[in-house]
Structures are given as structure tokens and as C-alpha cells.
Amino acid sequence: MKYRKLGRTGFEVSEMGYGAWGIGGKQWLGGSDDESEAALKRAIDLGVNLIDTALAYGDGHSEQLVGQVVRESSQKIYVATKVPPKNRIWPARSGTPISEVFPYAYIMQSAEESLRNLGLETIDLLQLHVWQPEFLDADDWRRAFEDLKRSGKVRRAGISVSEHDPDSVLDAVRTDLIDAVQVIYNIFDQAPEKELFPLCIEKNVGVLARVPLDEGALSGTITAETKFPAGDFREYYFRGDRKKQVVEHVDALLRDLGPSAEPLPALALRFCLAHPAVSSVIPGMRTVKHAESNSRLPDLGPLPDDTLAILKRHAWDRNFYN
Numbered sequence: 001m002k003y004r005k006l007g008r009t010g011f012e013v014s015e016m017g018y019g020a021w022g023i024g025g026k027q028w029l030g031g032s033d034d035e036s037e038a039a040l041k042r043a044i045d046l047g048v049n050l051i052d053t054a055l056a057y058g059d060g061h062s063e064q065l066v067g068q069v070v071r072e073s074s075q076k077i078y079v080a081t082k083v084p085p086k087n088r089i090w091p092a093r094s095g096t097p098i099s100e101v102f103p104y105a106y107i108m109q110s111a112e113e114s115l116r117n118l119g120l121e122t123i124d125l126l127q128l129h130v131w132q133p134e135f136l137d138a139d140d141w142r143r144a145f146e147d148l149k150r151s152g153k154v155r156r157a158g159i160s161v162s163e164h165d166p167d168s169v170l171d172a173v174r175t176d177l178i179d180a181v182q183v184i185y186n187i188f189d190q191a192p193e194k195e196l197f198p199l200c201i202e203k204n205v206g207v208l209a210r211v212p213l214d215e216g217a218l219s220g221t222i223t224a225e226t227k228f229p230a231g232d233f234r235e236y237y238f239r240g241d242r243k244k245q246v247v248e249h250v251d252a253l254l255r256d257l258g259p260s261a262e263p264l265p266a267l268a269l270r271f272c273l274a275h276p277a278v279s280s281v282i283p284g285m286r287t288v289k290h291a292e293s294n295s296r297l298p299d300l301g302p303l304p305d306d307t308l309a310i311l312k313r314h315a316w317d318r319n320f321y322n
């Protein structure tokens, strides 16, 4: 494993982090708690020391599993979690007052609930789970983060940026109130490279690269016939002719890479780590097999420039979350 600084937090986080949405069990189906626990433990054995979870992932179930594994570990594991919007609307809508999304007392209660689920005394990184630029001047979230930090319940503050809208957080990053951002960054969505990543480098703000496999599109396993369990989030994300579109884009990428290329998931994760602004990439990995193959990737070092140049040509502008 290799480690990078999470911006100005000084946390030395593993290049490969662990995305714990899938193990919440309610939005991603087909896994089991035993397998999730084994995958988390294996990732930690292989040097992973950053886990990203959220109160909303399985209504606290992901946090409970993460907390159990972290409490049993003899190593320092950095836990990042999130305050869900009070109105439970993702992404936040422009024009909705902050009193409906992140009022002060609600943020404080949400942090307490996360701490109870995790069974920990401190959250290393507490992130707002939605963001709108108009929240910037509101006192509520600023005061809540200040008070949580002062009490020692939270160490650092972050924002998880709306889907495919990295520029919405630029003004917040300029304020110095934010220590880390979490943003979609993958071969298909390279938009954070334009404004957000240079600004994060300038302001020394950490970056968690989320959804690095585009919810599985970049795993290379999706075909036009793939079926997800009824009620699984991916049934919605890949609805209609979207699986066919994914196959077309993945096939074009594989053709460009040629027959001797590494497996696509490995290239997709190494792509994220190729950018110097990225502190850690946080794929979902509910199986021991994926935890092992992904956690070993940082040891391979940087992607060769010619491979990176090919991947760069395959940006694909669209929003499947809508």
C-alpha cells in the first residue's frame, strides 16, 4: 500500500480507500454482512486505512459494520461519514433554504447518531452529504462544524459534492472552512480536473475520488442483458438502454487499449490515482476478491503515460443519476 496526505488534515491515508455504500445493504442488494466484514478486514490487512461511510447507507447499517471492524482493528483507521440532508433530497435543490437541509441542531444530532452507530468517540472526517453554493454564507453548518470540532467529536470537515457538478463546491473550497471534498472522478467523468483539482492543490484540500468504477460500468462486467436484484439502486441507474450505451463506451475503450491491457477495473482505479490532487480513491468492494485485487493496485506505481493518454480520450458526458 502507498499513503498520501489528505490535504491539510495531515492524515496519512491509503491511496486505496474503502467505499462503504454497498455494504449498507438497502440500496445495493445481493451482498451479505459476513462477506462485507471479511472484505473490510482483508482491505485493512492489505493496508487500507480510510473508510467512507454515511448515516444514510442502510440507515446506519454501514456505519455499524464499519465501526465494528474499526474497533476490532489494532491499526489507526480513518473514518469518514456524512450528515444526510434533513429533507432527504439528493442532490440538494437550488432555492431550498438551509433550514430544510442542514439546520444547526440537526447536524449536531446527526453527528451524535453516527457516533453511536460507529461506537467511536470521534469522527475523523464529517462531510455534508449534499451541497448547494447558496449554503456557503449560512451560519448553521459553519457553527455546527466549529462546535463539533471544539468538543472533539469531529476532527475535520468535508463536503460531498453533487453528482457531476464539481464546480458547485469551488467557493466553499476557497473559504478554508473545508478540509476535504468528495467528488465523482473516473475515466468517464474527468470534469474535476478543470477547476476543482487545481484549486484543491492550491488550497491544500484533500480529495476523495468517489464512484471510480462508475457504479460498476467500469468494472467491464455489464452487458445489455445484466439484471440487478429488484429494488437495487443499479436497476435505476442503468435503466432503459443505458446498459447498451455502457457496453458501447466500454468496448470502444477496450479496443483503443488493445489486447494486452490490464483489466479495466485496475486501469479505472489507477486512472484516479494518476491525478496528484487525489488523496484516496474509494471504490465499493463488498467481496474479499475485489478488496484484494484493488488494495494491491497502489503497489504497481503510476500508470504509464501512454495508457493514461488513451484513458483521457474516453470522457463521457452524461448524468445517469437523473
Ligand SMILES: NC(=O)c1ccc[n+]([C@@H]2O[C@H](COP(=O)([O-])OP(=O)(O)OC[C@H]3O[C@@H](n4cnc5c(N)ncnc54)[C@H](OP(=O)(O)O)[C@@H]3O)[C@@H](O)[C@H]2O)c1
Binding pocket: 018, 019, 020, 021, 022, 052, 053, 129, 160, 161, 182, 210, 211, 212, 213, 214, 215, 216, 219, 265, 266, 282, 283, 284, 285, 286, 287, 290, 293, 294
Ligand atoms: N453522494 C455521495 O456522497 C456518494 C455517492 C455515491 C458513492 N459514494 C461513495 O463512493 C463509494 C464508491 O462508489 P460506489 O460504491 O457507489 O461505486 P463504484 O465504486 O464506482 O463501483 C462499485 C462496484 O464495482 C464493483 N467492483 C469493485 N472492485 C471491482 C473489481 N476489482 N472488479 C470488478 N468489479 C469491482 C463492486 O463490486 P462488489 O461491491 O460486489 O465487490 C461494485 O459493484 C461509495 O461506496 C461511497 O462510499 C458517495
